[in-house]
Amino acid sequence: MKKIYLIGIGAGNPDYLTVQAINTMKKVDVFFLLEKEGCEELVGIRKEILEKYLEEGRYRVVTAEICERKKGGRLYEQGVETWRQQKAGVILELIKHKMNDGETGAFLIWGDPSLYDGQLEILQYILKQGVVDFEYEAIPGITSVQVLAERHKIPLNRIGETIVIATGRRLKEYAPSEVKNIAVVLDSYAAFRHFRDEDIDIYWGAYLGTADEILISGRLKDVIEDIQKLRKEAKKRKGWIMDAYILRRVEGLEMDKVDSHNYDDIC
Ligand SMILES: C[S@@+](CC[C@H](N)C(=O)[O-])C[C@H]1O[C@@H](n2cnc3c(N)ncnc32)[C@H](O)[C@@H]1O
Structure with missing residues (x-):
């Protein structure tokens, strides 16, 4: 066999x-x-x-x-x-x-x-x-999603929240209010543009783990132009691009705001 x-x-x-x-x-x-x-x-x-x-x-x-x-x-x-x-x-x-x-x-x-x-x-x-x-x-x-989170030094989800993994094509199906933590791969459309006016942070990375790695993070509306420019330049220079990102709504449960009696979702 x-x-x-x-x-x-x-x-x-x-x-x-x-x-x-x-x-x-x-x-x-x-x-x-x-x-x-x-x-x-x-x-x-x-x-x-x-x-x-x-x-x-x-x-x-x-x-x-x-x-x-x-x-x-x-x-x-x-x-x-x-x-x-x-x-x-x-x-x-x-x-x-x-x-x-x-x-x-x-x-x-x-x-x-x-x-x-x-x-x-x-x-x-x-x-x-x-x-x-x-x-x-x-x-x-x-996976690229794990590498992305580690390179940005963030967990994939905040306490008790869900994490969705989607493609750029599918991202448009989410209403802005539904975006809590979404990791996006396979996005040749720069679909994050649809959320540019929202209170959302982006953690973006291209060519992760390689000598050409690029990382950008910040409030989407503040860094969107930089990401789009770098994406375009990198693609032109190398002939291809492989990038991924996490979109995260700005509010969310943080460690210091957790009710200390409710540890159910905390590992
Ligand atoms: C066909 S999918 C394969 C995913 C792969 N099986 C994984 O576990 O990551 C390819 C997509 O993964 C993402 N990706 C894979 N490697 C990457 C890297 N080194 N840097 C950035 N994104 C990457 C990109 O979004 C790319 O379009």
């Missing part, structure tokens, strides 16, 4: 790898690196991770091209589905033809495999087709 690992590598810095991720990598015969035009740097970080943690010559690397998702279609979900099916076709071929029975293969997943990453569902989709059989397992990684 073939075995596939989806190994979470953390979001940015090769030092974010967990001991479990490193120990799993040592068992792998073949690493599959998926290349997308314009994202060569992300493949580079994966190669750096392999060189940093593994002995040369003890593993194979197979690269494959995947196409960019076509943007701008009428139905976003349908577009993503089609793109995932194309990606599944490439991955199926890799598992079928580029590893032998009894071997272990792995995909190095940016951040954590469970957060806005389609690879788990793609493997399940391939198995359902019944063309190839394999076991699979996911290894957790440090």
